[in-house]
Amino acid sequence: MVRFLKVFMREILNAVLLIIGVTTLLYLIFNIMPxxxxxxxQGFVGYIDIIRRLFTFKFGISPVSGRDIGNLVFxxxxxxxxxxxxxxxxxxxxxxxxxxxxxxxRFKSYSWTLSIFSYIISSIPVFFLGYLVIYLISRYTxxxxxxxxxxxxxxxxxxxxxxxxxxxxxxNDSISEIVRLVGxxxxxxxxxxxxxxxxxxxxxxLQSSIHEGIIIPIISIIFSKIPFLIxxxxxxxxxxxxxxxxxLAFQATLDRDLPVLVVIAFLSVLFVRAAALIKSMILxxxxxxxx
Amino acid sequence: MKRFYYEKEMxxxxxxxxxxxxxxxxxxxxxxxxxxxxxxxLICFYVIAITNxxxxxxxxxxxxxxxxxxxFEHLFGTDFLGRDIFSRIVKATEAFFxxxxxxxxxxxxFGLGFGIVSGFYPRYFSRGIFYFLDIIDSFPRVILxxxxxxxxxxxxxxxxxxxxxxxxxxxxxxxxxxVELLKEQRFIEACRAxxxxxxxxxxxxxxWLYSKSVLIIQATLRMGESVLIETSLSYLxxxxxxxxxxxxxxxxxxxxxxxxxxxxxxxxxxVMILMTIMGLYLLGDGLNSLYNxxxxx
Numbered sequence: 001m002v003r004f005l006k007v008f009m010r011e012i013l014n015a016v017l018l019i020i021g022v023t024t025l026l027y028l029i030f031n032i033m034p035x036x037x038x039x040x041x042q043g044f045v046g047y048i049d050i051i052r053r054l055f056t057f058k059f060g061i062s063p064v065s066g067r068d069i070g071n072l073v074f075x076x077x078x079x080x081x082x083x084x085x086x087x088x089x090x091x092x093x094x095x096x097x098x099x100x101x102x103x104x105x106r107f108k109s110y111s112w113t114l115s116i117f118s119y120i121i122s123s124i125p126v127f128f129l130g131y132l133v134i135y136l137i138s139r140y141t142x143x144x145x146x147x148x149x150x151x152x153x154x155x156x157x158x159x160x161x162x163x164x165x166x167x168x169x170x171x172n173d174s175i176s177e178i179v180r181l182v183g184x185x186x187x188x189x190x191x192x193x194x195x196x197x198x199x200x201x202x203x204x205x206l207q208s209s210i211h212e213g214i215i216i217p218i219i220s221i222i223f224s225k226i227p228f229l230i231x232x233x234x235x236x237x238x239x240x241x242x243x244x245x246x247x248l249a250f251q252a253t254l255d256r257d258l259p260v261l262v263v264i265a266f267l268s269v270l271f272v273r274a275a276a277l278i279k280s281m282i283l284x285x286x287x288x289x290x291x
Numbered sequence: 292m293k294r295f296y297y298e299k300e301m302x303x304x305x306x307x308x309x310x311x312x313x314x315x316x317x318x319x320x321x322x323x324x325x326x327x328x329x330x331x332x333l334i335c336f337y338v339i340a341i342t343n344x345x346x347x348x349x350x351x352x353x354x355x356x357x358x359x360x361x362x363f364e365h366l367f368g369t370d371f372l373g374r375d376i377f378s379r380i381v382k383a384t385e386a387f388f389x390x391x392x393x394x395x396x397x398x399x400x401f402g403l404g405f406g407i408v409s410g411f412y413p414r415y416f417s418r419g420i421f422y423f424l425d426i427i428d429s430f431p432r433v434i435l436x437x438x439x440x441x442x443x444x445x446x447x448x449x450x451x452x453x454x455x456x457x458x459x460x461x462x463x464x465x466x467x468x469x470v471e472l473l474k475e476q477r478f479i480e481a482c483r484a485x486x487x488x489x490x491x492x493x494x495x496x497x498x499w500l501y502s503k504s505v506l507i508i509q510a511t512l513r514m515g516e517s518v519l520i521e522t523s524l525s526y527l528x529x530x531x532x533x534x535x536x537x538x539x540x541x542x543x544x545x546x547x548x549x550x551x552x553x554x555x556x557x558x559x560x561x562v563m564i565l566m567t568i569m570g571l572y573l574l575g576d577g578l579n580s581l582y583n584x585x586x587x588x
Contacts, residue, residue, distance in 0.1 A: 018422070021422065119572065120569060122572075123515075123565050125565065127523065127526045127543075128564075131549060135549055135550065173519070227428070230431040231432045231433030234437075238527060258438075261441060265430060265431075265435070269429050272430075273429055
């Protein structure tokens, strides 16, 4: 437990150092760019001011739209969080069975077909996939809403989450990577001598091999995919008109609204660092419990 | 047919060598073949696009002939201004080919430098270099690109140079693990004992003989990512702007006619994107399984 706390504190220190580095980088960028921003040209005092604003979550008012940035950003981030986590689950549901099948039954005809299928669906451009899905759903069926339902008109809010989550889950180009990783790791574990011997004795080896081989790589790949998912969310939110952080960032780019974009960047860095922290703690837990 | 980790095998038997054609399985051959086909047509398209031969003028507006379906005259049909879609698709390789090469160059050069320095001298440089690389890594890539777009209002070349910068950490960490693995090997020790200079060891033995495959694989994967990012930005309207063709803005323009049943306007560029990205990913993964991961014998 003490060692666990020690590792935890070290990771937190690391994360805090990185976040301070990120804010320094952002502040340097402001001082390069033309235009005005809070704390610009005041040197270290301005930097302290920016740090205080960012870490107390009182971001001030957007100079373009005149609205409070905090009220703008936090609901958007909640929506993006839902989208990201849901799409990770969808990707895993698609890719892990394909990976397990295509390595466990390696010489069947369908395993090659399945892995090619995973390559195809993971390299469909996500903007085209979104429009295709909207076209098919809205033209031939009317079961799912194709846009985000706001509070007033929200009948069944869960339903409006379904399509963007599925589209981002398919189109975030991590499916083929996970399939290849799972297949390779499972193949490696199942060609070990003791597994072959156990198989020859007539025992079932698949489940224990899965447990031994693929849990740690999957955890590490999921958490390392989170920044890419936030990036992919920009396009999906644009297509589905989903009021998330990605669409807000894109809108801020079009309006040249730098403070909003900087706050979004800061919050997503916090998000990414938190994910990295959780990942390293889970991996540490697994490694110690195996010994 | 038993499979091994190539690295483990190398560590156990140093003089172990299997020729490439014996390592390849049928899956590897198919995926590398398809990838090479994709690379070939990309290069052909780029050469045609910069020399402006063999194709119709991609900017030529022809209102009489708009929305023609694919035929022998117009191979992929015409779009909403009567422009020939095939020649626009060929011309659009200009939008990502050179920028993608720039991104690859930036990420490879800096990643190689940082990786080798932090692998060879872990005591002095590794911490500091990887602190800065982690800072780059913790930004979501698209958000960083949007910040760059607000600040400098750049062309696609500058954007792609920044894409290259965002993929430095991955290349650097691959090279670093490779160097750390190689550093303990006996042949490097033998080189040192023979009195070869450090520069010779690094450039000839570590980079040229043993990291070449990693760099080629990373380069193909980076090219696929560059195509994806360029098309996405052009789709959003902040990359290559409209009269200049790009696969992304062709999809964006064609999607307005999607609901009228004129689906080839956006489907053909989207299928081109799919084929290209899939080919580059398959090439990278096939080369990876050929060179690095396993040996089948």
